[in-house]
Amino acid sequence: MKHLILLLIAALLLAGCWNYREIDNLAIALGLAVDKGEGDSYIVTVEIINLEGAGPESEFKPTTVQAQSDTIFGAIRRLITVTGKKLYWAHAKVVIISEEIAREGILPILDFVQRDAEIRSDVWLLVSKEETAAEILASTPLVESSISQQLSQILQHHAPEPKSIPEELWNFMQKLTAPGIAPVIATVGLVEQGEEKLTRIKGVAFFRRDKMVGWLDGKESLALSYLLNESISGLIVLRYEESGLTAQITYEVVGNKTEFQPFIKDDQITMGIVTNLQVILAEVANQKVDFSQPSVRSKLESDLAEHLEELMKRTIIKLQQYNSDAVGLGSVLRRRDPEAWKLVADDWPAVFGSLQTDIRVKPVIRASALVSKPIEMRD
C-alpha cells in the first residue's frame, strides 16, 4: 500500500514539466540585428534556423525574419506573429548594431540582451559598417551554414590576422562599467565577390560611454590590440632598405606584452608605455638579406620598432581627439597611482585628451622559421 502511494506521488511529479518546450515548437535564433526604424522604433532582424524534414534526413535551414516595435523585446515578441514559434535564444551567436544606433547609444539595446536569462553573455557584438545591420544577416555564408555562425567563427579565430578586436557582451559591459577604460566593438562590412556579398570583419568602432564616437581601421586596431595586451599573433609587412638592397619583410608576432608606467611631474601625467614583442621572420622576399648577421637583425628590429611606435602614437592621438580612452590608461593610473587618479577621475576623458604618452616598442627577433640562412642560388 505504502509503495503504491509512493508510486502515485511519483507519477504525479514525474509526469511532466511546467516549462517544457518541444524542439519543433521553437525557432532557434542565431543572430540579432538592430536598426533604427521610423520615429523611436527599432527594426529587429533575427536569423533563425528551422528544422525541416524529419528523421535522419532533417535539415537545418537558416532564414531571417523582421519586425518593428518601440522596444527590442516588443519586436522580438512580435516575431511570433511571423514565425508562429517562440524564439529560443540560448544559441545566439552575434548581435549586430547599426551605426546610427551605436552613435545614439547602445545601452537600450544591451539592456535587453543583458537582462534576458536565455541569451548568454558570450554573444559577440558587432557594429555594421553598411547602411543597415540587417544587410549583414542577408549576406552569403561561405563556409558555415548560417551567417551568424560564420561571423562567430571569424571572430573566434581572429588571432592569426588580428585586424579587429572581437568583444563579447560581458567584456563590453565590463569596460562600460569599469572606471578609466572605454569599450570598443568590432565592425563588420560587406565585400562583393562575384555576385555574392560576403562579410568582412575589419577595424573597430570606439565608444565614449555607450555612444560610438569613431572608427579605427585594421592597422590601428592591431596597434590597439597590442596596447590592450590581447593575446594575438599578427603579421606586419615592412620594406627593408639598406645600401641599395630592398626587400619586403614579413614579421610574425608570436608574443606580445605591454607594460604601463605613469610618471607625474608638475601635475602633468605622462604615461610610459613599453611594448615587448617577440617576432619571427616569416617571409623574406629578397634572398640577399642576410638575417644571420646581427647587424642586419638589429636593423630589422629597429625598423619594426619605429613603424609600430608611429602606428601606436597615431592610434592614441586619434582616440584622444574623441576623448575615448579605449586603451584603458585611466584604469592603469587607477591601479598604479590611486591618489593621482582620484584627482583626475571626474574629469578623465578631458585629461586623457591631453595626456602625454611615451611609447617604446622593443621587438626581439626570436627565430626565422625553418631557415637559418638565406638560400644561395647558383647557376
Added chain:
Amino acid sequence: MKLEVLSEQQAISLMVLFISGSAVVLSIGGQAGGDIWLAVILSGLLALPIVTVYARLHSLYPHYDAFQIIIVIFGNTFGRLICLVYTWFAFHLGALVLRNFGEFIITVGLEETPQLFPVTLFALLCLWIVKEGIEVLGRWSNFFFRFAIIIVLITTALALPELNMDHFRPFLFNGIMPVLQGTANVFAFPFAQTIVLWLAFSGFQKRSSPYRIYWLGILMGTLVILIITTLVVAIIGVEIYKHSYFPAYIAIARLNIADFVQRLEIIVAIMFIISSFVKVSTCLLATCKGVAAITNFHDYRFTVTPITLLMISTSYFLFDDIMQMLFWAQDIWPIYAFPFQVILPIIVLIGGEYRAKSLKKQ
C-alpha cells in the same frame, strides 16, 4: 529523551554546507568592492569569538541541547521567552533561504513555473530529513560535503584562465570604511547565522571537542566563501558582481574551455541546492526543537509537518518580488540579525557562566 549525536566530521561538514548555503549564489559583501576578499577574511575572524560562545555553552552543559540550556539558565518563563525569540529567528531564516531558492529557480531556469511548486517539493524533502533526525542530516552532509569540495576545486581549476586580478587593484582604493561595511555584511550573512546550528545540534559523540568543530567549521566555511567570492569577482568584476542577483551563476556561465567544456552554470545550481538543502533543514530542525521545548514536549517530530507547511507559505508572502528580497538580504538583514546573532548569545553565555558556577557551589 535520547540525545542524538553527531560525529566531529559530520558536524563540520554540516557547518561548512550551512555557511555556503545561499551565500554562494547571492552577492554578499559587494560594498567592499575589490577588497571583498579582505572583508570575507575579516568577517571569518570576527565569527570565531561568536562561535566560541556556542562551543563554551556546549561544553558547560554537555547533556543538554541549546533550548534546554536556555531554559536551565533563565528559568521557565524568561527562558521560554528567549526560546520563542530564537524559534522565530530560525523559522524566519528558513523561510528566507527557501525564498532564495525559489527565486533562483524561477529567475535562471523555469520562468513560467509558479515559484510555489519547486519550493514545495524542496521543502518536502527537508521535512523528510528533519523527521529522520539530525543524525541522518549529519550523514547526508558528510556525504555531500565531498561533492561540494570537488565542485569548488573543479570550478577553480576551470576558471583559472578567466581570472583577471586587476579587479582587485588598487588595494583599499576607497579606504577602509567600505571594507568594514562589507565585513559587517558578510559577518551577518552567512557567518553569524551559525547560531541556528547551535540551536539544531543536540550533542556530539564522546571525546569530540565542540571548540574544534566550530572553529574548523568556520575556517573551512571561510575558505569556501573566500574562494567563491574571489573567483566570481575576478571573473566578472566588481560592478557586475554588485549589480546581479546571482553573480556566481553569471561568472561560471562564462567559463568556456575550447568550446568543449562549457555551460557549467548547472554546477553552481547543484552546489546551491546541496547547501541550501542543508541550511533549510537545519533551520527547520531548530524551529521544531524550539517549538517542542517551549511547549514542553519531549519529541519534536510531530511538529515538523505543520511547521514545514507554515514555512513554505511564509516564504511565499515574505516578499513581493526578488528586488525586495535582495534589499532585505543586503541592507536590512545585518541590522535585524545583530541582536539575535551577537547580543543574545553573549547574554546567554554570561547567564550560563553564572549559573554553572552557582550549580557547582551547590
